[in-house]
Amino acid sequence: MSPVAMAFNPPTPGPGPTDPPPDGPVACTDKELRPGETTRTINVGGQRREYVLYVPASYNNASETPLMLDFHALMTSADYQISNSGTREVADEEGFIVAYPQGINNAWNLGPCCTESRAVDDVGFARAVVEEVSAEACVDEKRIYATGYSNGGGMAYSLACRAADIFAAVAPAAFDMLEETTCEPSRPVSVFAARGTRDSIVPFEGGESTPPTRYRLDPITFLGAEGSLEKWADINNCSGTATDIGNNCKGYSNCDGDTEAVLCTANRGGHKAWDAEASWNFLKNHTLP
Template identity: 65%
Template sequence: MKSLSLLLLSFLLLPLTSHGINPGPEEPTPGDPGTPGLCADDNLQPGQHQRSLTIDGQRRQYILHVPRSYTGDREVPLLLDFHALHTSSGYQLDNSGTQQVADQQNVIVAYPQGIDNAWNLGPCCTESRTVNDVGFAREIVEQVSAEACVDRKRVYATGYSNGGGMAYILACRAADMFAAVAPAAFDMISEVQCNPSRPISVFAHRGRLDVIVPYRGGPSTPPTGYDLDPITFLGAEGSFERWSDLNSCGGSSSIGNNCVASGNCAGGVENVLCIARLGSHSPWDAQTSWDFLKQHSLP
């Protein structure tokens, strides 16, 4: 399966060692994650660590970034940051900006690696539709929580392009575990059923001039010569309206900075769409996304 992201096709996957990643233990034995405000001592050190686990017989990998300020003596948030098609967890670590935010805000970030450098959204985008990426994300949260002092009420997902689609999928299918999501440069797909177990906060960033994921929605427009299954996007505004419905929100209004928000959503959640009027298939500002995410926690 080929990339939807025309802008990122030129980037090559880099070996994990080029990112200064420590191999570390591959599948640590789950332990007691501790109680709120009180964590057991651990030996997890700041820096990048390579981790692996097995889901449905498939060996999966992710990079774990532990901020410099992490001491293990109090609970910290956990963010999963999903890469775009045809890139990698290492590329996302180096370029998304979440690593820098994590060091400033004391957040642990996991950078999952997709099979085929892609995420299974249902109608796309891995070669096999049997890849269990939702299970992979859930198990990352469990594994990191067993190793580190994680605030289980403050677990979040973000991602760019196909990775943004993965953040949407987790909002639809894992709202019991993820407090809020922040997808960028992707929209909801009409072929995908979405039935979140509870209202969940969504912060979406879209470029109005995006031709890879059309701002107004409709069929995907991959680069010429790429054989992709048909995908029909709801569009930026259509996705925003869909989440307003899913979250039982009232009307919407501008909140400044080219952003619009739904009002009176169930459970006190928020639904926000921010638009880069001259933006194309553009990633988000990591700090702005985090400023939204950190305000939300599981009920």
């Protein structure tokens, strides 16, 4: 286990997100999902969309199971994300389901970027994936999460802003909030962000950047790593100032709805992914109210 991952373990043992509740397991006898990896298609707004679903070997219909959506970076794919993000391995250890959505143009529509068409409804796609998986699996509806790398991290932020009724918490990496977008979630949302100080694509200090795509896009303006942390402290109505919680992480914990806003920084780190185990150790301790 990495040092960062240890920082977010609960101080005392207790029921985890995959443990049966104290009154006994919640059976889903009408569900038929089985362990394994499958590629699926779904229609969203007249568009054929695709995602890969990974169900760990430990899964059964005897109890509710957390679900995570893991979004790939710009110009990569769901298959790339499965092989490189680390969430599949953590899912095997911790017993949660992972969906890996595939973006149109290998990109996600964040409003001002990054798909070729601004009409792509990726938030609707994410909602549809959750609905379809929940219809087939014994999903814990209070423990649905989003994570992602680069443009996929931006998608995780979008879901925190626009789908807080479904997603309990998010863990974006190598991306920040955008000045051009409005974020007004229906409730406070816990956020765990991972950033590198020498990111040449998403500048740590914020400012203008042009997405590296094969088609022309207008520049976007990042709030920066610190600016994004403060943005979420404001959204979650956190009090005080960010405190050092070790392992190059700092954040706010005195926030509405028992939410948190955390930023973990890799000194001299570039545009890189995150520690999937550390992200999960944070996410799994947050549930929908």
